Amino acid sequence: MSENLRILVVEADPAKVRDIVDALNAAGWSDVKALGQISALDRTVREFAPDIVLIDLANPDRDTLEHISYVTQTEKRAVALFVDQTDDNLTKAALNAGVSAYVVDGLTMHRIKPVLETAIARFQIMRQMQSELDAAKQALEDRKTIDRAKGILMRQRGLSEDDAYNLLRKTAMSQGRKVIDVAHALVTAADLLS
Amino acid sequence: MTGTVLHCGYVPLVDCAPLVIAKELGFAAEEGLALNLVRQPSWSALRDMLTLGHLDAAQMLSPMPVAMSIGLGGLNAQIDALMVLSVNGTVFGVSQSLASQIGDVSFGDAKGLLTKIAQVNDKPLRVGVPFHYSMHRLLLSYWTSTAPKLIIEEVTVPPPRMADAVADGFVDAFWVGEPWGSVAVQRGVARLMMSGGDVWQFAPEKVLAARRDWIEANSDTARKLMRAVYQAAQWLDAKKNKPLAVEILGRSEHLSLSPDLIDPALTGHIAPSADENPMQVDRFVQFHKHAASFPWRSQAAWIAHQLGADAADVEKAKTCFRSDLYRQNLVGIGADMPGASQKIEGSLRFETAVASSRGHMILAPDAFFDGRTFDFSAEKG
Numbered sequence: 001m002s003e004n005l006r007i008l009v010v011e012a013d014p015a016k017v018r019d020i021v022d023a024l025n026a027a028g029w030s031d032v033k034a035l036g037q038i039s040a041l042d043r044t045v046r047e048f049a050p051d052i053v054l055i056d057l058a059n060p061d062r063d064t065l066e067h068i069s070y071v072t073q074t075e076k077r078a079v080a081l082f083v084d085q086t087d088d089n090l091t092k093a094a095l096n097a098g099v100s101a102y103v104v105d106g107l108t109m110h111r112i113k114p115v116l117e118t119a120i121a122r123f124q125i126m127r128q129m130q131s132e133l134d135a136a137k138q139a140l141e142d143r144k145t146i147d148r149a150k151g152i153l154m155r156q157r158g159l160s161e162d163d164a165y166n167l168l169r170k171t172a173m174s175q176g177r178k179v180i181d182v183a184h185a186l187v188t189a190a191d192l193l194s
Numbered sequence: 195m196t197g198t199v200l201h202c203g204y205v206p207l208v209d210c211a212p213l214v215i216a217k218e219l220g221f222a223a224e225e226g227l228a229l230n231l232v233r234q235p236s237w238s239a240l241r242d243m244l245t246l247g248h249l250d251a252a253q254m255l256s257p258m259p260v261a262m263s264i265g266l267g268g269l270n271a272q273i274d275a276l277m278v279l280s281v282n283g284t285v286f287g288v289s290q291s292l293a294s295q296i297g298d299v300s301f302g303d304a305k306g307l308l309t310k311i312a313q314v315n316d317k318p319l320r321v322g323v324p325f326h327y328s329m330h331r332l333l334l335s336y337w338t339s340t341a342p343k344l345i346i347e348e349v350t351v352p353p354p355r356m357a358d359a360v361a362d363g364f365v366d367a368f369w370v371g372e373p374w375g376s377v378a379v380q381r382g383v384a385r386l387m388m389s390g391g392d393v394w395q396f397a398p399e400k401v402l403a404a405r406r407d408w409i410e411a412n413s414d415t416a417r418k419l420m421r422a423v424y425q426a427a428q429w430l431d432a433k434k435n436k437p438l439a440v441e442i443l444g445r446s447e448h449l450s451l452s453p454d455l456i457d458p459a460l461t462g463h464i465a466p467s468a469d470e471n472p473m474q475v476d477r478f479v480q481f482h483k484h485a486a487s488f489p490w491r492s493q494a495a496w497i498a499h500q501l502g503a504d505a506a507d508v509e510k511a512k513t514c515f516r517s518d519l520y521r522q523n524l525v526g527i528g529a530d531m532p533g534a535s536q537k538i539e540g541s542l543r544f545e546t547a548v549a550s551s552r553g554h555m556i557l558a559p560d561a562f563f564d565g566r567t568f569d570f571s572a573e574k575g
Binding site (some may be wrong): 037042057058059060061063064065066067068 | 236237238239305324325326348349350351352354355359362364
């Protein structure tokens with residue numbers, strides 16, 4: 001993974017922060033910011049816009065981070081958790097549970113790179129699945145709108161279903177717009193007039 | 195310890211009492227359970243550990259299983275509430291500077307307080323809450339939605355840091371579970387204005403939660419746990435037991451706090467500020483009486499409704515408050531069962547006798563501050 005990720009480390013202990021930042025730098029990630037004061041978390045997440053946030057599982061500020069993530073759309077951001085002891089079962093279970101939380105034995109410096117890379121890769125797969133799901137949902141919505149528009153044309157102009165669709169398509173082509181946009185306009189107009 | 199080992203997560207707050215008492219006074223052991231209480235650093239961590247199977251059961255904020263049932267708030271897992279662990283038990287407090295702006299409003303006057311706050315506040319009000327999916331936050335939203343001009347900025351603050359947050363001016367007000375309101379008062383940094391019960395008189399606050407698949411695979415252990423916790427809650431509601439409960443909870447392995455910080459919640463003697471005498475708040479926190487531990491389907495429905503769920507999701511949410519298991523597992527130890535598993539939330543203005551299996555159940559008032567009622571029974575099917 002060669003892309004340069006922006007990483008935010010939330011940790012109050014300066015010595016721990018130094019270790020983590022060193023390990024991240026050594027692993028090739030240079031765009032790293034550390035935050036000790038939780039009161040600045042909201043602003044920092046918005047301004048720094050990290051790709052990944054690292055926080056200790058035992059850190060009580062986790063709830064605050066999670067709340068900020070809802071507000072700033074977590075789905076665009078991975079939250080990686082690190083625990084002090086290695087626990088492979090936990091890591092595996094967390095990975096399988098998906099979403100954006102990953103448990104990492106991040107303080108074992110020689111392992112921080114592979115573990116983070118795995119976490120990020122998993123996160124990207126999840127994100128892609130999410131966007132595919134969103135696209136599928138959108139397609140379904142579009143289909144419904146086009147069906148409604150066809151219905152309106154069939155009723156109002158006495159067209160067959162195929163002719164109604166062709167009319168929509170021809171109108172879209174002549175205006176340089178998408179069929180869905182024309183259908184949308186028609187449905188909106190019909191709603192206004194009804 | 196002998197018996198079936200059960201790992202149960204909790205967050206050190208006064209209302210974890212039923213779990214601590216179940217362990218310390220041997221209610222769990224009598225059921226053949228070796229109850230291992232595992233303290234959790236945050237609600238998110240607790241939720242993850244329960245979801246990932248590192249905990250068998252856990253104390254949870256009542257909206258957490260509901261939110262997860264309808265696909266909100268983190269990991270996808272079906273978590274059920276076996277029973278309600280506590281009703282009420284939270285306080286709303288303001289910073290000293292906001293308190294002096296507000297002036298004289300009597301403790302518990304939810305309507306008057308809201309009017310005053312809306313009058314004196316021309317900028318967004320920053321309010322600290324412990325977690326997004328908490329009863330604190332839902333009550334805050336419900337209460338302030340009646341003052342549309344007042345803009346609320348919700349800030350998540352871990353409860354042990356609430357006093358610091360209000361002292362530093364990081365938040366103007368907070369909604370928190372005891373003992374953390376009393377801690378802020380003792381430090382002289384805040385004034386308590388009302389209890390959660392002043393907005394909703396009978397709000398399910400914490401629940402005993404477990405994964406649905408775990409409950410199915412361990413029905414016997416789940417029953418033992420419910421019986422132990424039920425008996426602990428019963429013990430806790432007896433007035434004569436309060437001093438011992440305060441002493442046990444304060445111990446270093448549990449809350450690790452001085453008894454005078456735990457006493458207010460358990461006795462309902464709440465001091466609004468450092469220089470005022472404590473006042474008696476009825477049912478400040480309720481563990482057992484008035485069917486407090488019964489997980490009403492309608493409570494889950496109200497929570498889901500507040501979270502913006504549609505009718506289908508409200509129905510789904512109802513199934514995660516397991517009144518069926520409560521009936522099945524606790525009838526053997528003499529628990530009185532209400533005739534129905536849903537009620538019209540907000541409809542009881544007084545203590546009211548209702549039909550029950552033993553014929554003498556008295557429900558406590560459950561009215562909302564604005565008098566609204568919520569009937570979710572029509573949404574069946």
